[in-house]
Amino acid sequence: MRRQVYSLLVDNNPGVLSRIAGLFSRRGYSIDSITAGRTADSRFTRITVVTSGDELILEQIEKQLRKLVDVRSIKKLQDEDSVYRELMLVKIRANSKQRSEVVSVADIFRAKIVDVEQDSLMIELTGNQSKLEAFLNLLDGYEILELARTGITGLSRGSKDITYL
Missing domain, CATH: 3.30.70.260 (ACT domain)
Structure with a gap:
């Protein structure tokens, strides 16, 4: 396959x-x-x-x-000739003590904190699938309350084979 x-x-x-x-x-x-x-x-x-x-x-x-x-x-x-991206929103249970740790991990991945509540954070991360998976692996010790992923979108590199209509 x-x-x-x-x-x-x-x-x-x-x-x-x-x-x-x-x-x-x-x-x-x-x-x-x-x-x-x-x-x-x-x-x-x-x-x-x-x-x-x-x-x-x-x-x-x-x-x-x-x-x-x-x-x-x-x-x-094709993987070698294209750029793929996926968007992920993840809501994590995090109290005030855990928040700085989660924000540090998010910073490493250039993720954005898009919502902060008393007991949770929502993080937006864009990248290839392996980047998103690596981020989720680092959040292993935290409770993920909700997770939404867009799926892959992509374009071929360069200007050859462009379809103009």
Whole structure:
């Protein structure tokens, strides 16, 4: 099994994300993560899909995606030629004595404290998956009250292979 990241440029039409997710569901393909957001041109949305499978399955996924009317372009992002990021919000139980320790760990990872309450802190961290996992490992002794992750989003490096519509 191999992981593949696809960057899709699609028409910004109602239901496009649902149609893409539905394709995966109908065919029994796995979605590890999916993110979507409007591009600089509001007519288009960029969707990043992370999936896994053998070569035949990954080839079929790409072929099926190309058949969708709203899909304008598909790029297979490769680890060495791309930049991936993920956003994580984590709420940690921390009293006034523990707070400085948690803030120190957050500073090391260039994380932001985005909310402070009497008994908890909320931290925002952006980075690649290994950075987020390393941060969570250092918080092992603290109680994580809530955790939310966006999933991977990514772009290829450089200006070659840019799709202009």
